[in-house]
Amino acid sequence: MSTISNLEMQAVHAAKNHQWSAAVELNEQILALDPTNISALNRSGFAWMQLQDFTQAAQFQQVLSLEKSNPIATRQLANIKQQTVVTPQFDSVDFIEEPSKSKIINLLRLADKHVLTTLSIGQQLQLHPKSRFITVETLEKTYLGSLPEDLSLRLSKLIERGNQYLCQVHSASGKSVRVFIKETYQSPANINYHSFPSNFQTDADSIGDDLLLLADESPLNLSDDDDRGTDKFAD
Numbered sequence: 001m002s003t004i005s006n007l008e009m010q011a012v013h014a015a016k017n018h019q020w021s022a023a024v025e026l027n028e029q030i031l032a033l034d035p036t037n038i039s040a041l042n043r044s045g046f047a048w049m050q051l052q053d054f055t056q057a058a059q060f061q062q063v064l065s066l067e068k069s070n071p072i073a074t075r076q077l078a079n080i081k082q083q084t085v086v087t088p089q090f091d092s093v094d095f096i097e098e099p100s101k102s103k104i105i106n107l108l109r110l111a112d113k114h115v116l117t118t119l120s121i122g123q124q125l126q127l128h129p130k131s132r133f134i135t136v137e138t139l140e141k142t143y144l145g146s147l148p149e150d151l152s153l154r155l156s157k158l159i160e161r162g163n164q165y166l167c168q169v170h171s172a173s174g175k176s177v178r179v180f181i182k183e184t185y186q187s188p189a190n191i192n193y194h195s196f197p198s199n200f201q202t203d204a205d206s207i208g209d210d211l212l213l214l215a216d217e218s219p220l221n222l223s224d225d226d227d228r229g230t231d232k233f234a235d
Contacts, residue, residue, distance in 0.1 A: 003033065004030055004033055004034060004037070007027075007029050007030045008039070008040070011023055011026035011027050011030065011040070011043055012043075014026055015043060015046075015121060015122055016121070016122035016168065017122065018122060020047045020048075020050040021047075021051065023043065023047040024044055024047045024048060024051070027040045027041075027044035027047065028044060036066055038063055038066055038067055041059045041063045041066075041073075042060070042070070042076075044059055045059035045060045045076060046072075046076065054080050060072075060073040060076050060080075061073075061077065064077075098182070099196075099198060100194035100196055100197060100198070101182060101183045101194075101195060101196065102180065102182035102183065102195075102196065103180075103195075103196040104179070104180050104181075105147060105148070105151065105180075105181060106148075106176065106177070106178050107136055107144060107145030107146060107147065107176075107178070107179060108145060108147070109133075109145055109146045110144070110145040110175075110176070111142070111143050111144050111145060113174035113175070115142060115143075115144065116144065116172055116174055116175075116176075116177055117172070117173070119138075119169045119177065121169055121170070121171065121172075122168050122169060123138070123168060123169040124139060124166070124167070124168055125138060125139070125144065125167040125168060125179060126138070126139060126141070126167065127147075127159070127167050127181075129155075129156040129159055129160070130146075130152075132149060132152065134146060134147045134155055134156060135147075136167060136177075136179060145177055154195075155181075155195065158190050158193065158195060161187050161189040161190050162185075162188075162189055163183060163186055163187050163190050163195065164184050164185035165182065165195075166180075166182045166184050167179055167180070168180045181195075183195040183196075
């Protein structure tokens with residue numbers, strides 16, 4: 001693995017854990033090796049914003065000098081003028097998706113804009129299974145939105161049988177929230193079932209809000225695309 005790739009992984013890890021000073025230092029190390037690294041400039045600028053040092057806007061301006069229409073830099077410069085901080089839209093690679101174990105999901109039924117704009121990248125959230133949906137809340141129990149219904153039903157069954165999950169903010173604005181969900185513990189009862197099988201649609205952008213309604217009493221089909229075949233959870 002190259003030096004820059006290793007530093008990028010460390011910088012993303014620092015941001016996910018809200019270690020903003022470390023994030024600044026790591027991104028500066030990348031920029032010492034590659035002064036035109038746009039991702040490092042954006043990450044560094046955002047880390048400085050989280051440290052409430054808005055004088056570092058020059059890094060976002062430098063991004064625009066390299067890439068005139070960069071959406072992250074454009075948005076953050078506007079936020080600095082308004083003295084507000086909104087999480088930038090990072091690429092999915094910043095939260096590594098592990099097949100069957102993790103996924104980036106668009107939330108539905110969102111909370112009000114003033115709630116969503118307080119979120120920060122990597123912020124830890126809670127999953128709360130309800131009768132039909134899994135709601136997503138802050139650790140202070142502030143409602144943010146819900147998972148798509150088909151995914152809610154699947155994960156609810158897995159959680160009921162002992163699985164555990166990490167949920168973090170991947171990106172947010174006043175109009176949308178994406179969360180990164182990762183299976184952190186697989187119960188022996190779920191050993192034959194994937195949390196996010198490759199053939200399972202979870203992207204709210206592609207399936208929309210008009211999901212097929214499944215009766216509460218219906219068993220959830222947990223067919224996986226592996227050699228273990230297809231099975232269902234019993235009621």
